Amino acid sequence: MSNRVIDISNLVKTYQISEEVSVQALKGISLKVKHSEFVAIMGASGSGKSTFMNVLGLLDSPTSGRYVLDSIDVSGLNDNQKAEIRNYKIGFVFQGFNLLSRTTALENIELPMMYRGGVNAGEMRDKARGLLSLVGLAGREGHTPNRLSGGEQQRIAIARALINDPAIILADEPTGNLDTKNTIEVMNIFTRLNRELGITIILVTHEPDVADFTHRKVVFRDGEIIQDTPVRRGKTAGRKK
Amino acid sequence: MNIRNLVITAFRSLAKNKMRSALTSLGVIIGVASVIMMVGIGSSARIAVRDKVFTYGANAMSVTYRIKPFYEKDIEYLRRNVLQIKNITPVAARETVVVKYKNRMMRSRASGVNNEFFTIKEWPLQYGRYFTFLEIASYQKVVILGNTTRLELFGNTDPIGKIVLINNNPFMVIGSLSELGQALSGRDQDNVIILPYTTAAVKISGTRSFEEIIVATYSEKMINDTVTEIKEYFRREHAVPRNQPDDVKVSTSKEKLEMAEFISKTMSLLLAGIASISLIVGGIGIMNIMLVSVSERTREIGIRMAIGAKKNDILTQFLIEATTLSAGGGVVGILIGLLIYFAITAAVGWPFVFSFFSVFVSFLFSCAVGIFFGYYPAKKASSLKPIEALRYE
Numbered sequence: 001m002s003n004r005v006i007d008i009s010n011l012v013k014t015y016q017i018s019e020e021v022s023v024q025a026l027k028g029i030s031l032k033v034k035h036s037e038f039v040a041i042m043g044a045s046g047s048g049k050s051t052f053m054n055v056l057g058l059l060d061s062p063t064s065g066r067y068v069l070d071s072i073d074v075s076g077l078n079d080n081q082k083a084e085i086r087n088y089k090i091g092f093v094f095q096g097f098n099l100l101s102r103t104t105a106l107e108n109i110e111l112p113m114m115y116r117g118g119v120n121a122g123e124m125r126d127k128a129r130g131l132l133s134l135v136g137l138a139g140r141e142g143h144t145p146n147r148l149s150g151g152e153q154q155r156i157a158i159a160r161a162l163i164n165d166p167a168i169i170l171a172d173e174p175t176g177n178l179d180t181k182n183t184i185e186v187m188n189i190f191t192r193l194n195r196e197l198g199i200t201i202i203l204v205t206h207e208p209d210v211a212d213f214t215h216r217k218v219v220f221r222d223g224e225i226i227q228d229t230p231v232r233r234g235k236t237a238g239r240k241k
Numbered sequence: 242m243n244i245r246n247l248v249i250t251a252f253r254s255l256a257k258n259k260m261r262s263a264l265t266s267l268g269v270i271i272g273v274a275s276v277i278m279m280v281g282i283g284s285s286a287r288i289a290v291r292d293k294v295f296t297y298g299a300n301a302m303s304v305t306y307r308i309k310p311f312y313e314k315d316i317e318y319l320r321r322n323v324l325q326i327k328n329i330t331p332v333a334a335r336e337t338v339v340v341k342y343k344n345r346m347m348r349s350r351a352s353g354v355n356n357e358f359f360t361i362k363e364w365p366l367q368y369g370r371y372f373t374f375l376e377i378a379s380y381q382k383v384v385i386l387g388n389t390t391r392l393e394l395f396g397n398t399d400p401i402g403k404i405v406l407i408n409n410n411p412f413m414v415i416g417s418l419s420e421l422g423q424a425l426s427g428r429d430q431d432n433v434i435i436l437p438y439t440t441a442a443v444k445i446s447g448t449r450s451f452e453e454i455i456v457a458t459y460s461e462k463m464i465n466d467t468v469t470e471i472k473e474y475f476r477r478e479h480a481v482p483r484n485q486p487d488d489v490k491v492s493t494s495k496e497k498l499e500m501a502e503f504i505s506k507t508m509s510l511l512l513a514g515i516a517s518i519s520l521i522v523g524g525i526g527i528m529n530i531m532l533v534s535v536s537e538r539t540r541e542i543g544i545r546m547a548i549g550a551k552k553n554d555i556l557t558q559f560l561i562e563a564t565t566l567s568a569g570g571g572v573v574g575i576l577i578g579l580l581i582y583f584a585i586t587a588a589v590g591w592p593f594v595f596s597f598f599s600v601f602v603s604f605l606f607s608c609a610v611g612i613f614f615g616y617y618p619a620k621k622a623s624s625l626k627p628i629e630a631l632r633y634e
Contacts, residue, residue, distance in 0.1 A: 059547060059628040080551045087549020098544045098631070102257045114250060115549040117243040160548070 004068070005167050005200045006033040006056070011065030013051050013223075025051040026062070027223040033168075036198040038190070040211035040231070043220030050172070052220065053204050057090055057170045058082045070167040087115050091161025095173035097153040099145045099160075105132060106141040109159045116164055131159035135189055151182030158189055162199075169193070171203040175210050187213040247554060251561035265530040266570030268523025269610060273574025273603045274581065275516040280599040281582035283509020285591040290501045300327075300458045301361050302493040304471055309479045309488060310450035318478075319456070323470045325463035328357035331451035334441035340434060341406040342394040349390045350433045351407070353441020353451075359418075361457040369401045369416025377437040382444065385416040387433035407434065410444055464493055517606070524567065524610035531563050531618035542622055543630025556623035563615020564608055571607025575600050 013026040025048045033039055043049040054060035055067070058074060067075050070089055077085065091112075092098075099108045109128040113119055132138055135155035145153050154174060161169050171190070175183040191213055193199045203214060211217050212231060219227035255262045304311075311331060320329050333353030340349045352358070356371045369385065376383050384405065391400050400414045421430040442449055458467050468491045475481075479488040535542070542555055579595070586593045 054628055057547070059631070080553075083546065083549050083551040083554075086547060092547050094631075098540075098547070100541055100544060103253070107253070111545070112548040114246045115545070115551075115554060117246060164549075 003034055004032050005035050005037075005070055006031065006202075007066075007068040008032070008056075009066050011052075011055065011067065012063045013048075013055060013060070014063045025223050026055070028065070029223075029225060031218065031225065031228075033200065033202065035200060036194065037200055037216060038194040038214045039202045039216045039218060040214040041202060041204045041218050041220065042206060042208075042211055044206065046222075047220040048223040049204050049220040051223075053170060053172050053202075056202065057092060058086050087112055088164055089167045091158075091164070091166040091169040093154070093157050093161050093169060093171035093174045095176040097145070097150070097157050097177070099153055099156055101146065102144055104142050104144055105137065105148070105156050108145070108156055109163055111160060112164045127163060128159070131162050132156075134162075135159045149182070150178050151185055154178060154182070154186050155189060158186070158193075162193070166199075168200040168202060171201065173204055173206075175205065175207065183207075183210065244557070247557050248561055251558050251565060254558070255562055255565060261530065262566060265527055266566045266573065268526035269520065269567045269570030269607050270523075270574040270577065272516065272520030272523040273571045273607050274578035275519055276513055276603050276606075277575055277578025277599060278582045278585070279512035279516045280509060280596060281579070281594060282585060282591075283505065283512055284594040284596060285586055287502065287505040287509070288592050288594065290505050291498065299494055300461050300464060302456050302458075302464065302468065302491050304454040304456065304475075305452065305490050305492075306475075306479075307488050307490070310448075310452065311454055312450055315475075315478065316451075316454065319454070319471065319474065323467060323474075325458045325467045325470075326456055327459045328361045328457040330354045330356075330358040330361065330455050331438045332358075332453035332455060333438045333451045334436065334445035335452045336445070338408050338434065338445060339406075340390060340394065341409075342403065345394050347390065347393050347432075349387070351436060351441060351445055352433060353436045353438035353445070354455075355438055357457075358435070358455065361455055364421060365419050366416050367419040368399075369414070371416065372437050377439050380440045380443055381437065382410060382412045382440055383415045383437065384412040385418060385435040386414055387418050387431040387435070388420040389429055389431035390434055391417040393432075407436075408445060412436070461495070464495060468493065520606065520610060523570065524614040527563055527566055527611060528614035528618060531559065531615055532621070534562075535559070535618050535622040538622075539625060539630050539633040542625050543627055543633060546625070546627035547631055552623040555625075556619045559619030559622045560612060560615050563619065564611035567611030567615075568604070568608045571604050574607070575603055578603075 009030045011026055011029040012024065015023045015025055017023060027048075029048075029052060041049050041052065051060065055062050058069075058077075062075070065075070066073065069085065072085065072089075074082070074085055086092075100111065106125070106128050109131055110124050113124050113127070129138075129141065132141060135158055137152060137155055137159075140148065140152070140156075145156070148156065154177075158169075158174075169190075174190075175186055178186060187210060190201055190203070194201050201214075203210070205211055214231055216230050217227065218225055313331075316329055316331050319326060331354065334351050336351055337348050338351045340347055355377060359365070359371065366385070367388070371385070372383065375381070384407065386394070386400060394400070394405065395403070400417055403414050404411050405414060406412075418431070418433075418435070424430050436445070438451065442451065456467065456471070458464055471491055472487050472489060475489045476487060481488050545555060579600075583593055585591075
C-alpha cells in the first residue's frame with residue numbers, strides 16, 4: 001500500500017455558465033498528501049479552494065484529472081460508489097456544523113455508521129460514547145444541537161466525522177463560525193487527533209492563525225497552487241504542552 | 242444502509258414532528274374510517290333486509306294469474322300431485338275492506354286463507370285460535386285480526402268473541418296475530434284481517450275463485466321443480482296454446498331475496514366507493530406534506546448524502562415515512578371506523594358484522610396510498626445533488 005492518502009494529478013474543474021462562457025475554477029491541480037499529514041488549504045474567496053475541497057470530498061466531480069484516495073482511483077466512480085467512499089473513507093467537518101437538528105448528540109455521531117450498516121446498535125452506541133468523551137463532551141449524549149454552543153456543536157461534528165475510522169478528515173472552514181476560545185479548542189482537538197491517533201487532516205481556512213496549527217500550508221490563487229510549504233515548527237511549538 | 246436502520250431513521254424523523262405527522266395521517270384516518278363504517282353499515286343493512294324477506298318463509302312461493310282465476314280443485318290437485326309441496330293455501334278476497342267496531346272504523350287488507358297460511362308465513366297467533374275445519378267448510382263468518390287492526394279497533398281490551406263489521410257483514414273475532422312489522426315496501430303488514438277462504442270468496446268477493454295461491458316446499462332445493470310443475474299444471478288446466486306465455490306467474494322468496502341482496506350490495510358498493518374517494522384525498526394530503534417536507538429538509542438530505550447516504554437510502558427513508566403515515570392512519574382509521582360502526586348498529590338495533598376482509602383490504606389500500614403518493618416526493622428528495630442540498634438555506 002502506498003504511503004499516500006491523496007494523490008491528485010492535473011485536476012481541472014470547469015463550470016459551463018452558458019454555451020460560450022465557461023469558468024475554469026481549477027486549472028490542473030496536482031497534490032500529494034501523505035499519511036498522517038495535517039494540511040491547511042488557504043486562499044482568498046474565489047481562489048478555487050472550496051471547489052477543490054468539494055472534489056476532494058467527492059461531493060463534486062472534476063472535469064478531468066486523476067484522483068487516487070487511499071489507493072482507490074475515485075475519478076470514474078458512480079454516485080452510489082462515491083456515497084460509499086464518502087461514508088467509509090472521508091470524515092467531513094463543515095463551517096456550519098451541519099448537525100441534524102432536534103437529534104441528540106449521540107444520534108448525530110452515529111449517523112454515518114447507520115448508513116454503513118452491519119454494526120449492531122450496542123457497538124455503535126459504545127463507539128459513539130467513546131468519541132463523545134474523546135472530544136470532551138461526555139455527559140452530553142442526549143443534548144440536541146440547539147442546547148449546545150457553537151464550539152460544542154463543532155466537536156460533535158468532529159466526533160461524527162471519526163466514527164467510521166476514515167482515511168482523511170476534510171474540514172471546510174471549521175472555525176469560521178467560532179470565537180477565538182472555541183477556535184483554539186477545536187484546533188487543539190484536531191492537533192491531538194493528528195498527533196496521537198495519526199489521522200490525516202485537510203483543513204480549509206483563510207485565517208493564518210488557524211493554519212499555524214497545521215504542518216503544511218497549500219495556498220490557492222485563481223485555481224492554481226501558488227505556494228506549498230511546511231509550517232515553521234517554531235510557531236506551533238509555543239502551543240505544545 | 243440496511244433496512245432496519247432506515248426504518249429507525251424514518252421513525253426518528255416522524256417523531257421529530259409529532260403534530261405534523263398526526264395531522265398528515267388525519268386524511269387517511271378519516272378515509273379508512275369512513276370506508277370501514279360504510280362497508281359495515283352496508284352488510285348490516287343486508288342482513289336486516291334478509292331477515293325481512295325471510296318472514297315470507299324461505300321456501301315459499303306465490304302463484305298469481307293473468308286471465309283465469311284459481312279454484313278449489315286447483316288447490317286439491319296441486320296438494321295431491323305435487324309431492325314437494327308441504328303447505329298450500331289459496332288467497333281469496335285480497336282487497337281493502339272497511340272494518341268497524343262500535344264507533345271505530347278503519348280500512349284494512351283482507352285475505353281469505355286456510356290454516357296453512359300461518360305456517361307458510363311463520364306467523365303465530367298472539368291471542369285466540371285458528372280456524373276450525375267446520376268454520377271453513379260451512380262458510381262461517383269468523384276473523385283473525387292483524388296486530389294493528391286489533392289495536393286500532395280494540396285498544397287494550399280483549400277482542401276475542403266480539404263482533405266486527407266487515408263491509409257491513411258481521412264477523413266474530415276468534416284470534417289476533419303477533420306483530421310482523423313493516424314490509425320492505427314500507428307497508429304495514431299488521432293492518433290485515435284474515436278470513437276463511439271460503440267465507441272471504443263468497444261474502445267479500447262474491448265469487449268462488451281465488452286470486453293467489455301460496456305454496457311452501459319441504460326444502461329450498463325443491464323450489465325450481467315445484468315452480469315447473471305448477472306452471473305445467475296451469476298450462477294444461479287453463480288450456481294455454483303452445484305459442485302463448487304462461488297464464489300464471491310464480492314468484493319465490495328466493496327471487497325477492499336475490500333482488501334485495503342485489504340492491505343492498507349495490508348500495509354498499511356505492512357507499513364504499515364514495516368513502517374511498519376520501520381515502521385518495523387523504524393520500525394527496527400525504528403527498529402534499531411530504532413535498533413540503535422535502536424542500537424544508539433539503540439541507541438535512543444534503544448532510545445525509547455527504548456522510549454517505551446513497552440515493553436509494555434517501556428514497557427508501559422518505560417512502561417509509563410516507564407509508565408509515567398512511568399505514569398508521571389506516572390502523573387508527575380502522576379502529577375508529579369499527580367503533581363508530583358499532584355505535585351506530587347498537588343505536589339502530591342492526592347486527593354488527595365484523596368483516597376481516599374489509600379491514601384487511603382497507604389496511605392494504607392505505608399502505609398502497611402511502612407508497613403511491615409518497616413515491617414522487619421521495620424520488621424528488623433522492624435526486625438532489627449533495628453539494629447543492631448542503632448549500633441550501
